[in-house]
Each structure stands twice: as structure tokens, then as C-alpha cells.
Amino acid sequence: MSGLTWKDELGDRIPEDLGREIDIFETEIELRSQDKLDETLFAETRLRRGVYGQRYDNGQRFDGTETQQLAYPEALTKGPNTMWHAPGMQRIKIPFGGLSVEQMEVLADLGEEVSDSILHVTTRQDIQLHYVHIEDTPDMMRRLAAVGITTREACGNSVRNVTACPLAGVCNTESFDVTPYSRALARFLLGHEDMQDFGRKFKIAFSGCRHEACGLTNMHDLGALGVTRMVDGVEKRGFEVWVGGGLGAVPHQAKLFDEFVSEEELLPLAQAIGRVFARLGEKRNRARARVKFLIAKLGIEEFKRLVLEERQQLPHDDRWTSYLDDLDETDEEPLKPGQALNGADQPEGFEAWHETNVYRQRQTGHVVVTVYLPLGDLTSNQMRSLASISQRYVKDTVRLTVEQNVVLRWISEADLPALYSELKAIGLGGAAAGTIVDITACPGTDTCKLGISSSRGLAGELRRRLAERYHTLDAAVQDLRIKISGCFNSCGQHHAADIGFYGISRKINGLTVPHFQVILGGRWKDNAGSFGLPMAAVPSKNIPAVVERLAERFIGERQQAENFQDYIGRIGKREVKAILDDLAQVPTYEEDPSFYRDWGDVREYTIDDMGKGECAGEVVPLAQFELTAAEREAFEAQILLDEGDAGVAYSIACGAMVQAARALVRTQFLDVGDDAERIIEEFRTRFVDTELFFDPFAKDKFARYLFRNHEEPLTNPSAEDAHRTIEEAQLFIEGAFACYGRISDAEGTLAGS
Amino acid sequence: MPNDLQRLNIKFYLEDETSVSPEEVFRIFNRWISEPRDEVLIDVADYTHIPNGPQTLLVGHESDYSLDNTDGRMGLRYGRKRPVDGDARQCLRAALSAALNACQRLEEAPEVEGRAQFRGAELQMSVFDRLGSPNSAQTLEALREDLLAVLSEIYGEAQISLTRDEDERQCLTVQIQAQGDFSVASMQQALAA
Numbered sequence: 001m002s003g004l005t006w007k008d009e010l011g012d013r014i015p016e017d018l019g020r021e022i023d024i025f026e027t028e029i030e031l032r033s034q035d036k037l038d039e040t041l042f043a044e045t046r047l048r049r050g051v052y053g054q055r056y057d058n059g060q061r062f063d064g065t066e067t068q069q070l071a072y073p074e075a076l077t078k079g080p081n082t083m084w085h086a087p088g089m090q091r092i093k094i095p096f097g098g099l100s101v102e103q104m105e106v107l108a109d110l111g112e113e114v115s116d117s118i119l120h121v122t123t124r125q126d127i128q129l130h131y132v133h134i135e136d137t138p139d140m141m142r143r144l145a146a147v148g149i150t151t152r153e154a155c156g157n158s159v160r161n162v163t164a165c166p167l168a169g170v171c172n173t174e175s176f177d178v179t180p181y182s183r184a185l186a187r188f189l190l191g192h193e194d195m196q197d198f199g200r201k202f203k204i205a206f207s208g209c210r211h212e213a214c215g216l217t218n219m220h221d222l223g224a225l226g227v228t229r230m231v232d233g234v235e236k237r238g239f240e241v242w243v244g245g246g247l248g249a250v251p252h253q254a255k256l257f258d259e260f261v262s263e264e265e266l267l268p269l270a271q272a273i274g275r276v277f278a279r280l281g282e283k284r285n286r287a288r289a290r291v292k293f294l295i296a297k298l299g300i301e302e303f304k305r306l307v308l309e310e311r312q313q314l315p316h317d318d319r320w321t322s323y324l325d326d327l328d329e330t331d332e333e334p335l336k337p338g339q340a341l342n343g344a345d346q347p348e349g350f351e352a353w354h355e356t357n358v359y360r361q362r363q364t365g366h367v368v369v370t371v372y373l374p375l376g377d378l379t380s381n382q383m384r385s386l387a388s389i390s391q392r393y394v395k396d397t398v399r400l401t402v403e404q405n406v407v408l409r410w411i412s413e414a415d416l417p418a419l420y421s422e423l424k425a426i427g428l429g430g431a432a433a434g435t436i437v438d439i440t441a442c443p444g445t446d447t448c449k450l451g452i453s454s455s456r457g458l459a460g461e462l463r464r465r466l467a468e469r470y471h472t473l474d475a476a477v478q479d480l481r482i483k484i485s486g487c488f489n490s491c492g493q494h495h496a497a498d499i500g501f502y503g504i505s506r507k508i509n510g511l512t513v514p515h516f517q518v519i520l521g522g523r524w525k526d527n528a529g530s531f532g533l534p535m536a537a538v539p540s541k542n543i544p545a546v547v548e549r550l551a552e553r554f555i556g557e558r559q560q561a562e563n564f565q566d567y568i569g570r571i572g573k574r575e576v577k578a579i580l581d582d583l584a585q586v587p588t589y590e591e592d593p594s595f596y597r598d599w600g601d602v603r604e605y606t607i608d609d610m611g612k613g614e615c616a617g618e619v620v621p622l623a624q625f626e627l628t629a630a631e632r633e634a635f636e637a638q639i640l641l642d643e644g645d646a647g648v649a650y651s652i653a654c655g656a657m658v659q660a661a662r663a664l665v666r667t668q669f670l671d672v673g674d675d676a677e678r679i680i681e682e683f684r685t686r687f688v689d690t691e692l693f694f695d696p697f698a699k700d701k702f703a704r705y706l707f708r709n710h711e712e713p714l715t716n717p718s719a720e721d722a723h724r725t726i727e728e729a730q731l732f733i734e735g736a737f738a739c740y741g742r743i744s745d746a747e748g749t750l751a752g753s
Numbered sequence: 754m755p756n757d758l759q760r761l762n763i764k765f766y767l768e769d770e771t772s773v774s775p776e777e778v779f780r781i782f783n784r785w786i787s788e789p790r791d792e793v794l795i796d797v798a799d800y801t802h803i804p805n806g807p808q809t810l811l812v813g814h815e816s817d818y819s820l821d822n823t824d825g826r827m828g829l830r831y832g833r834k835r836p837v838d839g840d841a842r843q844c845l846r847a848a849l850s851a852a853l854n855a856c857q858r859l860e861e862a863p864e865v866e867g868r869a870q871f872r873g874a875e876l877q878m879s880v881f882d883r884l885g886s887p888n889s890a891q892t893l894e895a896l897r898e899d900l901l902a903v904l905s906e907i908y909g910e911a912q913i914s915l916t917r918d919e920d921e922r923q924c925l926t927v928q929i930q931a932q933g934d935f936s937v938a939s940m941q942q943a944l945a946a
């Protein structure tokens with residue numbers, strides 16, 4: 001053995017601070033491997049470095065018939081219920097999605113050497129590697145650090161990747177290039193001592209304009225939208241700052257903090273917000289720990305007052321403004337002068353690709369090319385070839401997008417045919433970027449521990465079907481966006497899509513059937529301008545039919561240039577539900593067993609891989625019926641909200657939760673009666689105190705929605721309050737369905753034993 | 754003590770590229786997880802949405818297996834991940850043997866009814882370790898004797914050619930071609946002898 005190590009090999013190419021961090025982590029790995037460091041502590045430290053767990057890392061996997069124990073060599077763990085040797089996911093932070101050729105090459109190499117030769121682009125401009133062994137992570141981090149990439153704070157309760165429009169700097173509608181600001185803020189906050197004591201993650205996004213979708217500032221804890229203002233006759237750059245947005249189980253639209261924060265004030269303001277969040281944010285209850293909950297509790301005015309007060313007390317830091325001298329560091333230059341296309345020969349398929357994958361830059365003669373990645377994946381070889389293509393056509397001007405694609409900026413138009421041929425040759429010449437075929441999906445049951453249904457399986461299936469028919473689709477349908485999450489956590493950003501789906505499961509005739517909630521009415525434009533609401537729970541196998549039917553009805557019934565949201569709004573939710581009603585039905589296993597398997601899987605479906613809940617108790621078949629009634633009530637609340645009656649919608653949504661709780665209580669205590677107080681008390685003692693209602697991961701999160709809405713009812717709810725409560729009711733009811741499923745399972749087991 | 758020859762990959766090519774589909778292999782790999790042979794197999798991933806790469810991947814703890822199309826030709830790839838003890842010859846033998854076992858298991862899988870047959874005379878060896886085994890003529894030279902010794906166990910006296918991929922950004926990859934016809938079963942027997 002030569003004893004050669006990456007640490008020696010890379011030497012001082014690893015920045016000192018990052019190197020030290022990685023050495024510490026390596027020591028911690030060593031200590032944990034000898035059982036000299038507590039597993040929970042170790043889990044926290046690895047998560048902060050982007051080292052995640054992955055599905056089946058509890059050492060179990062359902063094989064379609066029974067749960068198999070995976071016989072890892074040792075019983076050692078890398079966190080509670082997380083086997084040491086189980087492969088994990090590595091998230092790699094790519095601030096504003098910007099990549100250099102050198103970085104792409106290292107990522108490609110690492111994909112091969114420590115992962116499965118596949119690189120995955122996430123919905124927040126990160127790269128993820130899957131199936132990584134914990135012991136391979138320190139050298140991987142060193143190789144990344146040597147090219148200026150860190151995985152630090154890619155996960156955990158910290159400032160996550162700072163995202164920005166992938167078109168920043170070349171966009172036609174931006175006020176100015178937000179790239180240097182996003183880079184400066186990311187650098188300033190990385191490892192900052194004021195950002196270490198959060199109860200939950202903190203996500204930041206930058207956008208150059210209000211109306212396009214690219215930055216998605218509305219759904220972030222801190223959104224900075226570049227604006228300019230005349231001050232004393234001089235144009236000043238600044239940011240419209242939005243706070244408290246976020247997706248997750250219950251999405252919140254961000255609130256305006258300030259219409260104009262000067263560029264000098266941006267960093268200190270972010271620091272002050274971080275301090276207030278660290279001091280006052282919820283710590284114990286993760287489910288209510290994001291900034292959005294703190295703002296909902298305090299009110300935006302009080303939050304603002306506290307932040308500005310904090311700002312006044314901050315000790316001065318030169319870094320707040322020193323970056324302003326280097327704003328041009330991120331300026332880009334083309335490799336080649338911009339030249340028009342001028343009737344050059346066009347390879348086959350070029351025209352269709354050109355139509356959807358090419359964006360004309362503000363700078364004449366140059367364009368941005370979107371490289372469409374199916375399901376956000378590319379191989380190490382493709383990444384390496386892309387690096388070489390970038391080197392020959394542009395410079396280090398490559399970015400990842402939140403739609404899980406790659407963009408090459410500063411392409412000379414005249415180069416497009418040749419570039420297209422090269423992309424095609426490496427399997428990356430796919431057209432239809434940014435269309436209905438370009439579906440966003442979170443990892444879901446493929447690799448995520450929380451996945452309920454197969455978001456990637458469904459995305460793959462929809463993509464196959466839609467791609468075949470793409471050219472026959474009406475332009476208005478081609479333009480629709482589909483986004484899919486494998487569970488309610490919304491990593492796939494399903495709220496901000498024309499058609500969104502999130503994974504749920506339902507117990508039908510004693511068997512578990514994968515489903516998706518259909519979410520309509522969301523808006524991708526305007527930086528995720530509005531969030532959709534659940535319409536119906538449909539078995540996974542019928543989701544392609546849902547898309548097909550909605551598209552057909554939309555085209556058939558749309559008035560003039562009406563867009564999809566307006567169409568859905570006009571026909572109303574009752575009608576939408578009627579359109580989908582028959583698709584919500586599940587045939588018996590004997591009639592069609594395929595409904596009992598998920599997309600992209602050959603196993604009989606189960607949710608057991610998420611982890612087991614504790615169940616007991618008696619079941620009356622009535623429960624399913626009553627839960628469905630509660631769900632109908634929640635839907636009714638949506639209709640009333642649409643009709644402008646927020647007050648009634650709110651109380652119906654609260655009522656629907658009580659009704660669902662009652663359905664569960666009645667599985668044990670039929671005569672609980674109708675008094676809400678009594679129902680909630682019985683529910684608390686029978687289902688929450690006993691943890692019977694606990695979701696394996698969300699624990700009692702959804703039960704708290706019920707308790708809070710009951711204990712602190714809103715006297716004059718706004719439309720936003722009602723919207724949120726309807727979401728909460730839907731999740732609570734979903735939780736009740738899942739709990740009922742677990743109870744019936746337990747009963748099945750008892751009956752069988 | 755682990756030696757320098759880590760992350761060894763061996764790929765054998767299908768006689769008829771279309772004889773078995775990624776979907777079929779997906780099912781078979783799933784079954785293998787429930788019927789492991791002296792190793793921990795964990796999950797199967799479907800990558801058929803990517804043209805040239807692993808199409809269906811069986812993820813294990815020590816090693817992965819995939820129906821692989823990375824070089825544009827369909828075959829079965831075995832990839833060792835966790836460190837192995839022993840010298841270069843032992844590592845090469847172990848990897849070859851594991852790859853051949855997997856090929857045989859696929860050839861014999863009832864699901865494919867004998868359709869999947871591998872061409873034994875050609876294989877690809879790659880080492881996914883740019884530090885320990887950089888892609889250079891020197892590395893191959895240093896390895897040549899051990900490699901030929903192990904190959905002669907399966908190919909006997911047959912003439913063998915080794916062609917290294919000279920793209921230095923790739924990991925060490927050697928295309929190995931023997932004169933003659935060799936079946937998976939015969940090579941396995943030879944290696945076991």
C-alpha cells in the first residue's frame with residue numbers, strides 16, 4: 001500500500017478553515033465508529049455537513065411479501081435507528097447554482113468513485129449523491145473543498161443553500177445581477193456564529209425581478225428581490241425583502257419586510273433576522289420552528305420591530321460592505337463574440353429544441369441554453385462531457401436550476417447547431433425544457449426515508465407519456481408545469497405548480513394503496529405567486545389519467561386566452577372534484593392488482609418502510625366512512641373560501657378536524673357524542689398520549705393543528721388564515737386516515753396470530 | 754491490510770443486447786435482495802431515463818451490480834465498493850469471480866428463460882479510484898503481470914489483448930479481449946479450480 005491520501009495529494013489547495021472542519025468530522029467518524037461519541041450527537045454533526053440518511057437505513061426493507069432484515073456487518077449506528085454501514089445521501093451546496101468547469105469535473109469523478117455514477121440536481125440548486133458510505137465522506141469533502149465547494153450546512157438547522165435566478169446577469173427583465181449579492185450573503189452566513197442556534201432550517205433566495213418564477217422568493221424564509229431607487233438623483237441598488245415564506249406541510253406566503261433595503265444594509269439585516277430567529281424561534285417543536293411560525297405568532301410588525309432593534313445593537317462588521325468593492329468578481333465574459341444564427345445548417349430536431357431550450361440574453365448575439373435533465377439526473381460521464389462542452393463554447397458560466405436542469409450561459413447564437421449536436425450525442429439534447437414534459441420531482445420513495453408514494457416513478461411515467469404526445473398537445477397545455485412530492489413535506493414544490501401532486505396512502509379493503517393528492521390553483525410565475533390547494537386523493541395508477549383529463553377539459557372549455565389557474569377558478573372546485581371523482585375509485589385487488597403497486601416498483605406496496613408505528617385497539621368499519629365525510633367537509637371549506645367567506649370556511653375546516661378525531665375516537669369509544677370538547681379530550685388521551693396517532697416522523701404534528709385551532713380559535717380569520725387552516729385540516733385528516741390504516745394493520749396481525 | 758487495487762469494476766457484455774430488458778432485470782434484482790448469497794443487498798434503482806449509464810442498479814453494501822450501458826454496450830457490471838484485503842491478484846480474482854457469479858445467476862434466472870447469455874471473451878476492467886490507480890500507462894504496467902496471471906486462469910493459453918482508455922479524465926479503464934469463445938460457466942470453473 002502506498003499510503004497516498006487525498007489530504008496529502010491536495011495539500012494547500014484545501015482552504016484552511018474547510019480543511020480543519022473536515023479533519024474534525026473525520027475524527028468524529030472515527031470516535032463514533034469506536035462508539036466513543038453519542039449517536040444523536042453524531043447525527044447532528046453529520047447532518048450539518050450534508051450527510052443524510054437514506055431509505056432502508058434502519059436495516060429493514062419490505063420485499064413485496066415481507067419485511068427483510070438487511071444484515072449489515074455491525075450493529076453500529078450513525079444516528080438513532082440509522083445503521084452505520086447503510087448507504088446515505090450527500091447533499092452538496094452549490095450557491096446560486098453556479099458551477100465552474102473544474103467543479104463539474106470533480107463532481108463527475110466523485111459521482112463515480114463514491115456514489116453510483118449518477119448526479120442528481122435538486123429543487124434548490126444543489127447536487128445530491130446517493131448510496132454514499134459514511135467513511136468515504138471526508139475525502140469526498142476534501143476534493144470538493146479543493147475546488148471551492150463545501151457541504152457545510154447543506155442540511156440541519158442552518159442556513160441552507162442560497163439560491164438565485166439561473167438567468168441572473170443575462171436576464172431581460174432583471175433590475176440588476178443579483179449573483180454577487182447572493183454569493184456575498186452565502187459566504188457571510190456560512191458558519192456564522194449567529195446562525196448556529198436555530199430550531200429549524202433557514203432558506204434564502206434571490207430574484208432579479210418580480211414577475212418571473214426563477215427566484216421563488218415568495219416561498220423562502222428570506223427572499224431578496226433586486227430593485228433600484230433614485231436617491232438624491234442617483235440610482236441606488238437595493239432589495240425588496242420578504243420574510244417567513246416556506247413550503248412544507250402547510251405553505252406560507254412570505255410577508256413583505258421592507259420595500260427597499262440598501263445593498264449596504266442587506267447583510268446586517270440578514271444577520272439581525274438570524275439573531276431574532278435564534279433567540280425567539282421555537283426550539284422544541286420542530287413542526288412549528290420555521291421563521292414562518294415565529295412571524296405568524298408575533299405578527300410581521302412586531303417581528304420587524306425586533307429585527308430592527310437587533311440591527312441597531314449589532315457590532316460593526318467590515319464584511320457587511322467590503323464585498324461591494326468586488327461586485328464585478330462574478331461578472332461573466334463570453335468565450336466567443338455573439339453572432340447571429342444566420343441560416344446555418346440545422347441538425348434534425350434542432351428546431352423543436354431551439355423553441356423550448358434557448359433563451360435570448362440581454363446581450364445581443366448570446367443565448368442561454370437549457371440542458372434538460374430527465375428527473376434531474378445525469379451520469380458522471382455526461383457531467384464530464386458537459387464540462388468539456390462548457391470549456392469549448394463558454395467559460396465557467398454554468399448554473400443549476402430549481403427545475404432540476406442545467407443552463408449554459410453566453411452561448412454565441414451561431415454555435416447553437418453544433419452545440420445541439422454535441423448535446424444530443426451525449427444524450428442531453430432533450431427538447432421541451434420548461435414545459436409540461438419537464439416535470440419536477442423530489443426523491444420520494446426511491447431514496448427518501450419519508451417518502452410515501454413514488455414521486456420519481458410517477459414523474460418518469462408522466463414524462464414518457466407526455467413526451468410521446470408533446471407535439472400534438474395544445475400550446476396552453478405544453479406550457480403547464482407539473483411538480484411532484486413524495487409526501488406532504490413539499491420538497492418537490494408541488495404547491496407552486498399548475499398541477500401538483502403529493503404522496504399519500506389509503507387503506508382499501510384491508511390493503512394499502514399508493515395515492516397522490518391532486519393540488520390545483522398554484523402559481524409558478526410571480527416567484528411562486530400563489531399556492532394550490534388539495535382537490536382529491538387519487539390512486540397513483542390513475543394520476544396519468546388525471547393529467548390527461550384536466551388537460552382535455554381545459555382545452556375544450558377554456559375561454560379565449562384564459563390560463564389554467566383562471567380556468568380552474570372559473571369552473572370551481574366542486575366541478576373539478578366531479579371531473580376527478582371516478583378516478584378516485586380503487587378497483588379490488590382481484591380486478592386490477594396494479595393499483596396495489598407503485599409506479600417504478602415491482603413490489604406490492606407498503607408504507608412499512610417508513611418505519612413502524614405502535615398500534616392497538618379495536619376497529620369499526622365505520623371509521624373509514626366517517627373520515628371520508630370529514631374530508632368532504634374540508635373540501636367544502638375550500639369552496640366557501642373561494643366564494644369569499646373566510647370566516648365560515650375557517651370554522652368548517654376546524655369542524656372537519658374534530659369530525660376526523662371523532663371518527664378515530666369512535667373506533668374505541670362509540671358513544672363519545674358530539675361535544676367538541678369531549679371529543680378532543682378523548683382523542684388526546686386515547687390517541688395522542690398513547691402515541692397511537694403518531695406519524696413515524698411527524699409524530700404528533702398534525703394533532704397539534706387540532707388542539708391549537710380548538711384552544712386558540714381565531715375570532716376574525718383572514719382568507720390566508722382560512723387557507724392555512726384548510727391545509728391543516730387536510731393534513732390532520734390524512735394523519736387520521738394513516739392512523740386508521742395502522743390500527744387495521746395491527747388488527748389484521750392480531751387476527752392472523 | 755487493504756492494497757491499492759480498490760473499487761474494482763468488471764463488466765461482461767451481453768451476447769445479444771436486447772435479450773433482456775432493464776425492467777426484467779429490475780424484477781430479478783429485487784428478487785436477489787430477498788435471496789442474498791453471502792452479501793448484503795439493499796435496493797434497486799431504475800435509471801432507464803438516462804441513455805448511457807447504469808440502467809438498473811442493484812445496490813449492495815460491499816458491491817453494486819448493474820445492467821450497464823455506460824459505454825453504449827449493454828452488459829452486467831460488478832463494482833466493488835468497500836475495501837478488500839489481499840494483494841492485487843487476490844482482488845482481481847475476487848472481482849472476476851463475483852462478476853462471473855452474477856452473470857451466471859442472470860443467465861440462469863427463471864424470469865429470462867435462458868435468453869441472457871454473456872460473451873466471455875471480452876471484458877472491461879476499471880478502477881474507480883483516481884488516487885490509488887490513476888489512469889496512466891504506468892499504472893497498467895505495474896498491474897500487467899498480476900492481471901495477465903489472473904486472466905490466464907480463465908482464458909488459459911489464449912492470446913489476450915489489453916487496451917487502455919487514454920482519456921486521462923476517465924478512471925483507469927482497460928478493455929480486455931481474448932481469442933476464442935468462452936462461456937461464463939467454463940470461466941467460473943476455471944477460476945474455481
Ligand code: HEM
Nearest residue numbers: 122123124219246247248249290442443448449489490491
Ligand atoms: C431525508 C430526506 C428529506 C427530509 C427528511 C426532508 C424534510 C423536509 C421537511 C420536513 C420539509 C418541510 C420543511 C418546513 O417547511 O417546515 C422539507 C421541505 C423541502 N425540502 Fe426536504 N427533506 C428531505 C429531502 C429533500 C430533498 C432530497 C430535497 C431536494 C430535492 C429537498 C428539498 C426541499 C425543499 C425544496 C423543500 C421546500 C421547503 C421550502 O423551500 O420552503 N428535501 N423537507
Ligand code: SF4
Nearest residue numbers: 442448451486487491
Ligand atoms: S417531499 Fe417527502 S418524499 Fe419528497 S424528498 Fe421531501 S420528505 Fe422526501
